[in-house]
């Protein structure tokens with residue numbers, strides 16, 4: 001069904017005569033669509049009353065000759081080159097660019113610098129030229145993906161409607177957490193997901209690297225972690241791990257797209273993979289058996305065993321050294337067999353090791369039950385328990401990252417009959433993942449403590465990259481808008497008509513997605 005509320009002007013623009021419908025594009029329906037379906041919705045958008053920009057023979061990408069800008073320029077040229085089927089050159093700024101240039105300019109820092117201010121960007125599309133301006137590479141990337149979302153391709157001609165956009169994110173932390181421990185996803189798979197994240201202006205890739213079922217990052221000072229515990233995965237499936245070189249490549253690939261990587265080493269629970277590799281971490285001194293089930297809460301480290309502190313120091317120091325960003329995640333969730341006193345000592349020790357290695361601490365909600373240094377990031381997830389400790393931690397200076405299970409856990413089934421996913425936090429349709437407000441969801445939370453929003457996808461039931469993207473899309477787009485766009489500019493009916501047009505892009509990429517019945521998709525199955 002066509003979106004009901006298209007203005008006539010746009011409907012005319014999209015109308016085609018039957019003779020132009022070539023059989024080879026039959027997958028794309030020729031129904032009138034608005035070219036303006038940006039997700040997340042930008043702060044300010046003016047449609048300009050002039051013809052669209054058309055990518056042409058003389059089109060180039062123009063940047064200043066600085067390494068990070070050249071990289072952004074190359075990505076931009078590659079993106080539009082692939083779209084138009086013709087190579088686009090990157091040129092250095094200087095002489096007046098030829099007509100049809102896409103000019104990327106890095107501006108000075110924003111003076112009043114609120115959260116996310118460096119990610120501010122401006123896009124001006126006119127008939128003869130496109131300009132993207134931002135103080136940061138991340139902001140330039142936001143501008144470029146905005147152009148990509150605006151672009152339409154018809155018979156090899158790439159057009160971008162004339163617009164002026166001024167935009168900035170509401171929250172500085174807009175993340176996706178991926179569990180690569182229950183099932184392993186290799187560097188190439190993650191690069192695909194990073195592309196999707198960038199398309200929706202997310203900026204943090206949180207990797208849950210260790211759990212009972214497998215250890216996924218090689219730690220040079222504790223080599224047996226990956227030698228003995230990386231092959232396993234849930235259900236006897238194949239495992240895998242990242243070498244430090246893989247991790248560096250992933251970090252760089254993400255950084256070029258404005259995304260930082262936050263590694264999570266989950267302690268003191270969810271550690272069977274470590275106990276299987278190093279028997280000295282268990283009270284008996286014997287290694288545990290490998291585990292490929294999906295129970296949680298049974299494994300734990302012991303604060304008072306002699307091997308424990310050296311283990312934490314070795315692992316977190318090595319991981320911090322591999323981490324380009326400011327944050328390292330210590331886990332801390334679902335430790336069901338430890339007394340509160342030992343748990344508190346443990347969290348303090350792990351936090352101290354991370355800080356000594358020069359990083360800031362992130363932990364799951366449970367760490368709020370222990371004394372925390374101000375500035376610690378506490379990640380909310382369990383919508384079933386009393387949030388009192390979490391609220392108190394915020395009042396005492398913790399920063400809050402909102403990942404409510406009932407809204408942003410994208411491993412939950414869409415509906416009871418859905419073949420993939422879990423159900424402990426309920427069923428999450430696309431509207432559920434869209435219609436919520438991070439600063440008021442948990443009563444009593446000081447709004448200014450909320451640093452951001454993170455979607456999470458746990459992989460107990462997800463074995464392939466198609467499984468993964470089916471759970472992410474369309475809900476990741478919804479959570480991304482919650483993280484970017486302030487509540488007064490968010491509206492389900494409006495989002496619903498915009499997201500309807502994104503299936504076309506997912507099809508173009510060849511990624512699997514869920515045709516939620518809540519949306520009138522503009523492409524046929």
Ligand code: TNX
Nearest residue numbers: 296333334364381411422458
């Ligand atoms: C809870 S979220 C967990 C994970 C599971 C997930 C499944 C969190 C901190 N712990 O161990 O994989 O539920 O949805």
